[in-house]
Amino acid sequence: MTATETFADQLKNATWNDHEEAERTAYLDALMGGRVSREGYADMVAQHYYAYVALEAAGRALADDPVASPFVSRELERVPSLEVDLEELYGTNWRDEITPSKPTLTYVARINQIADWPGGFIAHHYTRYLGDLSGGQVIRKLVERAYNFETSAGVAFYLFPDIPDLKEFKVDYRNRLNSLNLDEVQAKRVIAETALAYQLNTEVLVEIGKRLPEYLVA
């Protein structure tokens, strides 16, 4: 860490290799290449659902926590939009159609395990939401093109109608990270948890990737 590096910079730089690993999974590579069927895309949406249910429950439980509360914002909540997408992708009885994979259950268990540690919650919060506001927007464009949904149902997860300026929101989010004023030990713990959050996400994607032979379209 250099003297001028903020915590937000430090967090990003220290975990960017983990980001690359997630981004380079065979599944995301195929998805970004427009080679995944609608069914294969739906699988990722379903796995997201379980993780966000856990993450957003943890957020609600920490809503009055002085450290975590600045990160908990209603505009970010993804469960309602995931429900819209799942209904579009699986039909009205989507709840009976989806199942969490083993890596998803492991990821959810970790979110639940750290739910009373504000720093750990922030690590998982950052990994998902800042990603959805960044690379997620690239994924959205590809998904819109690949599946031609008639309305936003199907890609609602990637839309943040209550955040007027995503770029500004991300700048503000990084300021919130910097305002945590973590000491070195705390900062290291949050960085390590973020690396773990990436790894758990990667494992979820690797598992979906095992079904690529079924999901690949010509």
Ligand code: HEM
């Ligand atoms: C096709 C897949 C992906 C692409 C193309 C992608 C691309 C990007 C891009 C372009 C940025 C912005 C970098 C910047 O502002 O300098 C970003 C940031 C980010 N992405 Fe991804 N990403 C992908 C997958 C993921 C996944 C799977 C996760 C998490 C599980 C993730 C988490 C993040 C996070 C947390 C940031 C914010 C980094 C920071 O500014 O601190 N991304 N991504």
